[in-house]
Each structure stands twice: as structure tokens, then as C-alpha cells.
Amino acid sequence: MIRLENIKKTYKMGMVEVEALRGINLEVREHEFVCIMGASGSGKSTLMNIIGCLDRPTEGRYFLEGRDVSGLGDTELARLRNKKIGFVFQTFNLLPRITALRNVELPLVYAGLRERERRQLAFDALKRVGLEHRAKHKPNELSGGQRQRVAIARALVNNPSIIFADEPTGNLDSRTGLSIIAIFQKLHREGATIIMVTHEMDIALHAGRIVYLKDGLITGDERISKPKDAEEELSRVADLDNDALAEAISKHE
Amino acid sequence: MKIAEGIRQTFEVIASNKIRSFLTMLGINFGVGSLIAISIVGLSFRTSISGEMGKFGSNLIWVRPNRDAYVRGEHRVLLRESDVDFFNRYLPGLVYKSTILNRWVKVRYHGKGEDVSVFGVSPDYFSIFAIKVAKGRAFVPEDIRLHRKVCVIRPDIAEDLFGDTDPIGKQISMLGHDYTVVGLTERLERGFLSDGSDNSTIFIPSSYMARLIWGGREIKYWIYLMRFDSMSNVDNAIDRIDNYLINRYGYLRGEKRFRIDKMDSYIKIVDRVLNVISMLILVIASISLVVGGLGIMNIMLVTVTERTREIGIRMAVGANSRDILVQFMIEAITLCLLGGGVGVVFGVGIAALACSILKWNFLMNILYVLFALGISTLIGLVFGIYPAYKASKMMPVDALRIE
Numbered sequence: 001m002i003r004l005e006n007i008k009k010t011y012k013m014g015m016v017e018v019e020a021l022r023g024i025n026l027e028v029r030e031h032e033f034v035c036i037m038g039a040s041g042s043g044k045s046t047l048m049n050i051i052g053c054l055d056r057p058t059e060g061r062y063f064l065e066g067r068d069v070s071g072l073g074d075t076e077l078a079r080l081r082n083k084k085i086g087f088v089f090q091t092f093n094l095l096p097r098i099t100a101l102r103n104v105e106l107p108l109v110y111a112g113l114r115e116r117e118r119r120q121l122a123f124d125a126l127k128r129v130g131l132e133h134r135a136k137h138k139p140n141e142l143s144g145g146q147r148q149r150v151a152i153a154r155a156l157v158n159n160p161s162i163i164f165a166d167e168p169t170g171n172l173d174s175r176t177g178l179s180i181i182a183i184f185q186k187l188h189r190e191g192a193t194i195i196m197v198t199h200e201m202d203i204a205l206h207a208g209r210i211v212y213l214k215d216g217l218i219t220g221d222e223r224i225s226k227p228k229d230a231e232e233e234l235s236r237v238a239d240l241d242n243d244a245l246a247e248a249i250s251k252h253e
Numbered sequence: 254m255k256i257a258e259g260i261r262q263t264f265e266v267i268a269s270n271k272i273r274s275f276l277t278m279l280g281i282n283f284g285v286g287s288l289i290a291i292s293i294v295g296l297s298f299r300t301s302i303s304g305e306m307g308k309f310g311s312n313l314i315w316v317r318p319n320r321d322a323y324v325r326g327e328h329r330v331l332l333r334e335s336d337v338d339f340f341n342r343y344l345p346g347l348v349y350k351s352t353i354l355n356r357w358v359k360v361r362y363h364g365k366g367e368d369v370s371v372f373g374v375s376p377d378y379f380s381i382f383a384i385k386v387a388k389g390r391a392f393v394p395e396d397i398r399l400h401r402k403v404c405v406i407r408p409d410i411a412e413d414l415f416g417d418t419d420p421i422g423k424q425i426s427m428l429g430h431d432y433t434v435v436g437l438t439e440r441l442e443r444g445f446l447s448d449g450s451d452n453s454t455i456f457i458p459s460s461y462m463a464r465l466i467w468g469g470r471e472i473k474y475w476i477y478l479m480r481f482d483s484m485s486n487v488d489n490a491i492d493r494i495d496n497y498l499i500n501r502y503g504y505l506r507g508e509k510r511f512r513i514d515k516m517d518s519y520i521k522i523v524d525r526v527l528n529v530i531s532m533l534i535l536v537i538a539s540i541s542l543v544v545g546g547l548g549i550m551n552i553m554l555v556t557v558t559e560r561t562r563e564i565g566i567r568m569a570v571g572a573n574s575r576d577i578l579v580q581f582m583i584e585a586i587t588l589c590l591l592g593g594g595v596g597v598v599f600g601v602g603i604a605a606l607a608c609s610i611l612k613w614n615f616l617m618n619i620l621y622v623l624f625a626l627g628i629s630t631l632i633g634l635v636f637g638i639y640p641a642y643k644a645s646k647m648m649p650v651d652a653l654r655i656e
Contacts (some may be wrong), residue, residue, distance in 0.1 A: 054569060055650045075573045081649075082571020093566045093653070097269040109258055110571040154570065 001162065001193055002051060004027040007060035010047050020046040024060070024132035027166040028162075030196060033188045034228075035204040038213035044197045047165065047213065050201045052087055052164045052197065053077045065161060082110050086155030090167035092147045100126065100150045101135040107158045125153040129183055145176035152183060165189065165196040169203055175234070181206050182230035206230055254574070259583035266556075266584060267591075277552045278592030280545035281629060285593040288538040289600030289625045290607070295531050295602075296621075302527070304614075305444050306520045308383045310480055312348075312487050313516040316340075316494060317476040322508035330502055330510050331473035339497055340477060347484030349377035352463040352474045353449070360427040360455065362414040369410055370457045371427065373462020379405070381480055382448045389421045389436035396435075397458055405436040409452040425455070428465050430458060441497040443612075487515065542628065543612055546593075546636035552641035553585050564644055565652025578645035585637025593629025597622050 007024040010017055020043045028034050034203050038044040050062065053069065056077075062070040069080060081087070086107075094103045095188040104122040113121070126132045129149040148168060155163055165184065167179030181203060188194055188208075196207060204210050205228045212220030267274040317328040341350060353371035359366060376392035378384070384391070394401050404425060411420045411434075424431040441452050450456075459635070463472045481487045491513050502510045557564070564577055572580075601617070608615040 049650055052569075054653070055648075075575075078568065078571055078573035078576075081569060087569050089569075089653075092568070093562070095563055097568060098265055100266075106567065107570040110257075110567075110573075110576055158571075 001030045001032075004051065004140060004197075005061045005063070007047075007050060007057045007062060009043075009050060009055070010058045016228055021050070021057070022216075024216075024218060025216065026211065027070055028193070031191060031195055033184070033194045033206075033208045034196070035193065035207035035210045036213060037199060037201070037204050037210055038197075039199065041215075042213040043216040044199075044213050048164060048166050048195075048197050052061060052085055052166075053080045054087075060226045063091060078110075079110050082107055083158055084161045086158070086160035086163045088148070088151050088155050088163065088165040089166050090170040092139070092144075092151045092171070094154075096139050096151060099138055100142065100153075103139070103150055104154045104157050107121070111158055121157055122153070125157040125214040126150070128156060128187075136172050143176075145179060147170065147179050148176075149183065151178075152187075156187070162193045165194065167198055168196065168226070169198070169200075178193065178230050178234050182234060185227075185230055255579055256583065259580050261497060263584045263587040264582060267588070268480065273552070274588065277549060278588055278595065280548035281542070281589050281592035281632065282545075282596040282599060284538065284542035284545040284602070285596030285625045285629055286598075286600035287541060287596075289597050289621055290603040291534045291600075292616070292621050293601065293604035293617065294607050295527070295534065296618065297608050297616045298346055299524075300311060300529050301613045302523055303443075303520075305446050306374060306516065306523070309381065309446065309516055311515075312370065312481045313381065313475055313478065314481075314487060314491060314513055315478040316498075316511055316513050318469070319509050320514075322505040322510050331475060332477055332511070333471065333473055336498070336501070337477055340479065340494065343623040344479070344481075344486075344490040344493060344526040346481040346483055346490070347479055348482050349381045349478075349480040351375035351378040351381055351478050352459050353378070353476055353478070354459055354466060354474070356462065356466065357448070357541075358427050358465075360410075360414075360425050362423065362425050366416055367410070367413060369427075369453060370450070371453050371457060371462065372450055373459035374456050375459055377480075378448075378456070381478055384448075386436040386440045387439045388419070389434070390435050392456075392458060397460070400460075401458075402430055402432045402461065403435045403458065404432040405438060405456040406434055407452045407454045408440050410455060411437050413453070425590075427455075427457075430461075484517070485584075489516070491515070497510075499589060539555065542632060546589075546632040547587060549585060549633065550636040550640060553637055554643070556584075557640045557644040559656045561647065561652050564647050565649050565655070566573055568647070568649035569653065573646040577647075579643045581641035581644050582634070582637050585641065586633035589629045589633030589637075590626065592604060593626050596629070597625050600625070609616050 002173065004024050004026040007021055008019070009021040010019050014191065024047060036044050045053070046179075052055050053064075057070055060070065061068055064080065067088065068245070069077070073079070094100075095106070101122050101250075104125050105118045108118040108121060123132060123135060127134055129152050131146060131153065133151050134142060134150075135144060139150070142150065163184075165190070169180055172180065184194055185206060194207075196203075198204050205224060207224065208227055209223050210220070211218055278642075285289060314362075318331060323329055337352070341347070351374050357368050358371040360369050361373070375395065376394055376652065378381075379391035387408075389405075391405055395401075406420060406425075414420070414425065415423060420434045420437055423434050426436060441450070459463065467473070479490065481490060494513055495509075498511045499509060504510070567577065601622075605615050
């Protein structure tokens with residue numbers, strides 16, 4: 001699905017040249033759930049931007065579904081972002097003034113679909129993340145977790161080949177974060193290809209494969225034979241709304 | 254599709270920031286509104302004046318002593334019967350002719366007496382000045398031929414002397430004789446041009462006024478009006494009259510003793526003045542439109558900067574440069590059209606108000622409205638393109654990095 005050949009990216013910061021990526025070689029196959037891990041400044045965001053077609057490499061080649069996209073023009077890249085790629089951001093990046101439904105419709109607008117089709121597909125996508133009853137709410141009327149779910153619905157709505165998630169749980173509390181990971185795992189089980197960036201090992205262990213990035217180079221690439229199950233964890237993690245604290249302690253004693 | 258969606262998104266933007274959108278549109282409002290109001294008022298004004306002047310006809314000329322030839326208090330040479338005879342006989346295309354002799358005279362009816370401005374005129378006078386009678390009739394040549402002592406009166410003096418009763422047939426006493434009222438004119442509306450009479454004037458045949466003024470001496474005239482059937486005959490007549498009068502009376506201090514005025518000249522002067530005024534106003538309105546447009550551009554630039562993140566998001570989900578450009582262009586144009594639309598309503602309202610106050614005919618031409626809306630769209634286009642272009646040139650990576 002994705003092949004990176006010697007990808008390099010260099011920035012000019014004033015007088016200094018910064019080598020963010022110094023030669024990345026990576027292959028991701030269909031239906032994989034990959035986590036890219038690294039510390040701040042490791043270049044993981046830069047890598048995500050390139051494989052998400054938000055930016056172009058300075059050197060090297062990027063094959064998406066067998067096609068060399070590293071030399072494509074802006075308009076073609078935009079088309080890829082629209083049809084082949086679904087992006088989920090750490091800060092949700094929803095348009096604040098319109099409803100959840102309209103937000104999810106956005107990629108379909110740029111795909112040229114008519115209103116009725118858009119509405120239906122958007123609604124279906126919201127259903128997949130369990131938010132169909134919040135379709136007419138604006139982002140400021142939704143909780144953090146709900147906003148991220150809307151963002152995931154938006155990423156799904158055009159039936160992309162790959163879903164990218166850049167620290168999707170970074171702005172959420174641990175329990176909500178887990179519920180988001182649970183959604184990603186559910187999508188993965190339904191056949192999606194997912195590439196996620198995170199700096200938390202806890203989160204990364206839910207994936208099927210971890211790629212470790214340091215100083216612009218891949219220093220590790222491991223498979224996980226038994227990834228953690230977010231659904232199962234959710235049932236075990238304390239939820240003060242539901243669990244009676246005293247009951248839990250008494251059970252222990 | 255894109256346009257409908259773009260318009261929908263524009264309304265979403267406007268709804269979320271009503272005050273700012275309103276203020277932005279206000280700039281265009283005033284420009285377009287004033288443009289429209291002024292155009293309509295100007296058109297009504299021109300038509301009113303043209304209408305009035307047209308009533309009297311552009312083929313009207315009049316002859317009178319040339320003030321410029323004389324010094325203050327000097328005795329002026331006046332037109333004689335033989336001169337008038339010449340005019341009547343040797344000018345082809347002459348349709349109407351009349352003199353005016355007027356004085357303040359004491360008139361009486363059944364004990365009621367008043368000092369009234371009495372005009373001695375020829376029968377054609379009523380045609381020349383398009384004076385309509387509400388009751389009865391104007392003078393006819395027979396009245397002159399049969400030396401009838403008849404008069405035509407205006408509404409106010411009719412009311413003063415006769416109250417509500419019908420004045421026709423009654424007799425007014427003036428100049429030592431009784432004059433029968435044969436006609437009551439319509440009310441004289443205040444206008445730009447006037448024959449010198451008002452709603453209290455009484456008209457009698459000029460011969461009687463001449464007798465009063467000149468007694469037994471030779472009758473002379475201060476003014477002679479003539480209307481012709483065509484402009485070429487007018488020009489021809491002016492030449493002939495000029496030659497005749499110069500031959501007969503010569504020059505005084507280098508000036509002709511008589512001057513000939515053309516209604517047409519006045520029409521042309523008024524037209525030229527109106528043109529200049531229109532131009533001036535157009536310039537002012539255009540400047541205000543440009544200012545409005547600059548306001549739009551300014552606000553759109555701010556908007557683009559404010560929505561950098563949003564632009565990044567849109568690009569991340571698949572919008573390309575053209576999509577972003579089109580979106581912001583539609584926003585600018587829609588804002589301008591909305592503002593322009595309100596401006597048109599506003600301007601038409603003001604124009605209607607002005608016309609009703611000034612008692613001009615309110616003339617609406619749909620072309621003006623279309624023109625105004627067209628201008629609004631153009632302004633949106635011209636002043637919106639730079640901000641839209643700036644927006645479209647953003648790189649998604651950079652745009653998303655903005656907080």
C-alpha cells in the first residue's frame with residue numbers, strides 16, 4: 001500500500017538547514033495497523049505530513065498504492081487527500097461554526113457529490129462512530145471525545161485507502177483516549193489500514209506493529225503478536241460515574 | 254454545484270459573525286445606495302425640467318430690448334406695430350405669436366376691489382405657454398376681431414372675487430369698463446419656468462392694455478414671442494429678424510438695440526449644467542464605492558488571516574487552490590451583492606422621498622437597479638480577488654501549524 005524509498009526532508013530555518021528526515025525506508029501493507037513512535041523532534045510529524053500528502057519530500061520517492069506521488073502537483077495531491085487519505089488530528093481540526101454533520105460532509109463537498117448523497121454518507125459515517133444522534137450539534141456543544149469521533153467520521157466518509165492519525169488521543173483524558181483507540185481497533189477489524197503517530201507506549205501497544213523513529217531515521221520496527229484490546233481495558237478502568245468506590249474497596253478487602 | 258455550496262458557506266460565515274458582516278456591507282451599501290438615489294433623483298429632475306421646457310417648446314423665441322446696450326435709467330427703444338407686422342408677415346413657419354403688456358390694475362366686482370396684475374396678451378399666448386382652462390375657454394381670434402371685452406382669470410383671484418360661485422359669464426370692472434369672464438385657468442403649479450403670471454393674474458386682450466398704457470400715443474411693445482413649426486424655420490427667422498432690426502434701429506454703443514432669445518439655448522444650457530452636475534455626483538459616488546471596496550478587501554484580508562487554520566483543514570480534506578479561491582471570491586461577491594441590494598432599496602427609498610418632497614415625478618428605471626447590482630458584483634470581484642488569491646496560495650502544512 002505504501003512504500004517509502006530513501007525519503008529525506010530538509011527545512012531552512014533562517015540561516016540553518018535542519019534535516020528532519022534523513023533517509024526513511026518503509027513499507028506498510030494493506031490492513032496493517034502501524035504505530036510510528038518517537039520523541040519530540042524525531043521527525044514523526046514531518047513523516048506523517050509527507051505520507052499524508054500534506055507536504056512533499058526534499059528527496060526520495062513515495063509510492064502510494066503503487067503510484068509515485070512524490071512528484072505530483074498541488075491539485076493532484078489535494079485529490080489524493082480527498083479520496084485516498086483520511087486524516088485525524090490531535091487537535092480535532094473541526095470547523096467550529098458548522099454542525100457535526102456538515103463537518104463530516106466536507107470531504108464530500110470537495111469530491112463533488114450532490115447534497116442528498118453527501119447527507120446520507122455523512123450520516124452513515126457518524127453512525128459508525130456512534131454519534132448519529134449528535135449530527136446537528138456544533139463542535140462547541142460536543143465533548144472532546146465526541147469531537148474526535150466526528151473527526152474520525154470525517155476521515156472515513158470518503159472511503160479512504162488509509163487512515164492517518166496524528167496523536168489522536170493527545171488532547172483527551174486517558175479513558176476517552178482509550179475509547180478512541182477502541183474505535184480505531186474496530187475500524188481495523190473491519191478492514192481499514194491505519195497509521196498512527198504517538199509518543200505513548202501505552203497507546204502504541206494497541207497496534208499490530210510499532211516503527212520507532214529517532215533523529216530522522218527509523219531505528220526500530222517490531223511486530224506485536226498480541227496487541228492490547230482497548231474495549232476490554234475500558235471495562236476494567238475505573239469510571240467514577242459508574243463504579244462505587246466503596247464497593248470496589250470492599251471487594252478488594 | 255460549487256457555487257451553490259460556496260453561497261451556502263458564505264451564509265454560514267455571515268450568520269456566525271453578523272455584526273462584522275453587516276459593517277462590511279455597510280460600506281458598499283452607502284456607495285451603491287447613494288449612486289442609485291442620485292441617479293433616480295437626477296433622472297427625475299432632468300425629466301421634470303425637460304418636460305417643462307418641452308411644454309413651451311424648443312421652437313420658441315422672443316424679442317425684447319437689449320439691456321446691455323443701454324445705461325441705467327436711459328430710455329429704451331421699443332418694438333413698434335410696423336415691426337410686429339413685419340414679423341407676422343415675413344417669417345415662414347410662424348405658428349403662434351403674442352405680446353405681453355402688464356400693469357397693476359384695480360379691479361372690482363360687486364363691491365369687492367383688489368389690485369391685480371393684469372396681463373394684456375394675444376389669443377396665442379395660451380398656446381405658447383400651454384395654459385389650460387379648467388372652465389370656459391381662452392381667447393379666440395373672434396374676440397379680437399369683434400373687440401370683445403373679455404378676460405381669462407386664474408383660480409386665486411376667482412376665489413377672491415367670486416368665492417365658490419362659477420365665474421364664467423360674470424363681469425369684472427377694470428380700466429373703466431366691464432370685462433366678461435370667459436375662462437378660468439387651471440391652477441398654476443410652481444415650476445422652474447414661468448411666464449411671469451401667478452395664480453392671481455387676469456388676462457385681457459392686449460389692445461385694451463395697450464390703450465391704457467399708451468393712451469392716444471403710438472403703441473409700442475416690450476416683448477414679442479413667436480413659436481415656429483421647425484428648428485430650421487427658427488434659425489431662419491432669427492436671421493431675418495436680426496437683419497431687419499439692425500437695419501431699422503442700428504447699434505448703440507456697439508451693441509444691438511434688441512436681443513433675440515431662443516428657448517433652445519436655455520434648454521441646452523440647462524442640459525449642460527445638469528450634465529456637469531451629474532458627472533460630479535457620479536465621481537463622488539464612484540469614490541465612495543471604491544472606498545467601500547477597499548473596506549471589503551481589508552476585511553477579507555483579515556478574514557483570510559483569521560481563518561488560516563480553517564483553510565488548512567479544508568486543504569487537508571481535499572480542497573485544492575481553486576476551491577479555496579472560488580470560496581473566498583464567492584464570499585466577497587455575495588457580501589457585495591447583499592450590501593448592494595440593501596443599498597439599492599435604501600437608495601430608491603431616499604429617491605422616492607426626495608421626489609415627493611420636491612414634487613418631481615418619481616421615475617424608476619430597472620436599468621439603474623441592474624447597473625447598481627452589476628457594479629456591486631464588480632467591486633466584489635475586483636476587491637475580493639487579492640485576498641482570495643492569498644488564501645489559495647497557502648500551504649496546508651503551514652496553515653495547520655497556526656494556532
